[in-house]
Amino acid sequence: MSTPSLNISGLAFAYPDGNQALFGVNLTVDKGERVALLGPNGAGKTTLVMHLNGIHAAQRGEVLIAGKKIDASDKANLREIRAQVGIVFQDPDDQLFMPTVREDIAFGPYNMGFRGAELDRIVDDALAQVGMSDFAERAPHHLSFGQRRRVAVAGVLAMKPEILVLDEPSSNLDPASRRELASILKSLDVTILMVTHDLPYALELCERSVVLSGGLIAEDSPTRALLADGEKLAKYRLELPAGFEVTA
Amino acid sequence: MRESGEAAHGHHHGHDVGERLYIHRHSPIHELPPHFKILSLLTFLIICVATPIENYWAFIGYGLLISTLLALAKLPVFTILKRATIEVPFLVFALLMPFFSKGERFEILTIEISRPGAIAALSIITKGTIGVLTAILLSGTTPAREILRGFELLKMPSLLVQIMTFMLRYMNVITDELERMKVARLSRGFEERGIRDWKFIASTAGALFVRSYERGERVHTSMIARGYNGELPKTERPTITKSNQIFAAVIPLAAIAITIASGAFA
Numbered sequence: 154m155s156t157p158s159l160n161i162s163g164l165a166f167a168y169p170d171g172n173q174a175l176f177g178v179n180l181t182v183d184k185g186e187r188v189a190l191l192g193p194n195g196a197g198k199t200t201l202v203m204h205l206n207g208i209h210a211a212q213r214g215e216v217l218i219a220g221k222k223i224d225a226s227d228k229a230n231l232r233e234i235r236a237q238v239g240i241v242f243q244d245p246d247d248q249l250f251m252p253t254v255r256e257d258i259a260f261g262p263y264n265m266g267f268r269g270a271e272l273d274r275i276v277d278d279a280l281a282q283v284g285m286s287d288f289a290e291r292a293p294h295h296l297s298f299g300q301r302r303r304v305a306v307a308g309v310l311a312m313k314p315e316i317l318v319l320d321e322p323s324s325n326l327d328p329a330s331r332r333e334l335a336s337i338l339k340s341l342d343v344t345i346l347m348v349t350h351d352l353p354y355a356l357e358l359c360e361r362s363v364v365l366s367g368g369l370i371a372e373d374s375p376t377r378a379l380l381a382d383g384e385k386l387a388k389y390r391l392e393l394p395a396g397f398e399v400t401a
Numbered sequence: 402m403r404e405s406g407e408a409a410h411g412h413h414h415g416h417d418v419g420e421r422l423y424i425h426r427h428s429p430i431h432e433l434p435p436h437f438k439i440l441s442l443l444t445f446l447i448i449c450v451a452t453p454i455e456n457y458w459a460f461i462g463y464g465l466l467i468s469t470l471l472a473l474a475k476l477p478v479f480t481i482l483k484r485a486t487i488e489v490p491f492l493v494f495a496l497l498m499p500f501f502s503k504g505e506r507f508e509i510l511t512i513e514i515s516r517p518g519a520i521a522a523l524s525i526i527t528k529g530t531i532g533v534l535t536a537i538l539l540s541g542t543t544p545a546r547e548i549l550r551g552f553e554l555l556k557m558p559s560l561l562v563q564i565m566t567f568m569l570r571y572m573n574v575i576t577d578e579l580e581r582m583k584v585a586r587l588s589r590g591f592e593e594r595g596i597r598d599w600k601f602i603a604s605t606a607g608a609l610f611v612r613s614y615e616r617g618e619r620v621h622t623s624m625i626a627r628g629y630n631g632e633l634p635k636t637e638r639p640t641i642t643k644s645n646q647i648f649a650a651v652i653p654l655a656a657i658a659i660t661i662a663s664g665a666f667a
Binding site: 203232249252253259293294 | 546570573616619622
């Protein structure tokens with residue numbers, strides 16, 4: 154058994170205004186697994202994601218990345234963790250802040266200390282992985298939404314993360330971009346945790362799904378079995394698109 | 402090659418603030434590394450501004466020099482003139498000076514004119530025009546991103562360069578957002594009719610501010626997630642050829658030569 158990429162135990166968190174978002178989350182994601190994190194709006198998904206690289210510090214419980222505990226008070230530890238956990242945020246415009254695609258992808262590995270020819274090679278590899286090699290010198294503003302999301306993925310892949318965390322990867326994508334992104338994600342040899350409302354997308358990409366509800370992991374099962382269980386779906390306010398049916 | 406100036410390809414939402422001033426050509430001025438270009442043109446401007454306007458010959462020389470550079474850069478004359486119109490409000494102000502200034506007066510065509518006012522106006526117009534033409538030369542031959550790179554290479558404080566870099570990147574995002582808000586307003590039957598509608602415009606501006614502030618926070622989070630530690634990646638120094646160096650030096654040297662020569666004339 155190799156060390157799991159992600160191991161969360163007893164994680165609880167309340168916002169400064171007293172609003173408690175997480176009540177003791179336990180979750181383990183093994184190396185190479187692709188897991189969908191499902192749940193209605195306000196279930197605490199984003200709060201949970203913010204704990205995965207120490208943007209929020211755990212108030213109770215702990216988060217281990219590849220066996221190493223996140224310690225938000227230790228800068229060196231955070232630097233290491235942030236290189237290992239690649240978060241792709243929902244709005245690519247929030248993530249692509251450099252003037253050109255190439256510079257943006259270089260941002261992460263540069264902060265990790267790569268320079269010169271090696272940095273160029275990392276950027277080129279990441280671009281190739283998402284099929285955006287021809288767009289390196291383009292300004293992010295000149296790309297379509299789907300292309301921008303792919304570049305955002307590349308910017309994170311360039312850091313060679315242990316685990317890739319995607320926040321709503323299929324949102325706002327047209328069907329072709331959606332399919333392209335799915336095949337890119339499938340081709341990657343990396344652990345993936347995917348936050349989504351898009352159940353067919355979860356089914357296509359992830360063997361396993363967990364449901365976050367009321368600040369706890371309420372379900373943990375094979376995606377297909379979960380989506381075939383109408384009662385459970387209704388309980389967690391999860392809905393398949395009309396006309397879409399899954400059999401176990 | 403950078404392609405930033407070309408709006409034709411890719412997905413593109415119309416305006417492209419920040420890159421639209423650049424005109425792609427091949428010229429010795431385009432090829433000048435940005436920090437050399439900035440330093441060279443800035444020195445030229447300082448010499449020009451420091452020259453007293455009574456040295457008329459010098460300004461004819463400066464005018465010829467900047468025109469030669471614009472011609473070398475192959476910038477279209479019409480575009481230059483169009484961009485130079487930004488100066489018009491200042492010209493109007495300058496043209497009023499001879500009539501309202503104090504001091505020794507003389508008469509032209511029965512109109513009384515102040516001599517110091519006329520000289521000051523001439524100084525503003527001449528130096529202003531040369532300044533505007535120089536700015537057009539820099540912005541027309543250097544993509545906005547390269548100008549920032551130039552500032553960085555000239556050791557401008559990193560925080561200022563970062564702020565300008567983000568401005569360049571998000572100006573487009575924010576103008577698009579503003580455009581969408583405008584369309585949404587129009588779609589609900591809003592027509593701007595006058596001062597009473599300004600409160601709607603003001604609340605749009607307010608909403609845009611809040612959105613931009615929130616975006617700023619999200620951008621910051623995503624920067625931290627990729628290991629931001631207070632600095633943007635340093636760009637590597639561009640290769641500088643001998644001819645670059647000579648060219649960059651020639652501009653201020655020519656200006657100095659003109660100043661000296663005009664002194665000799667007078």
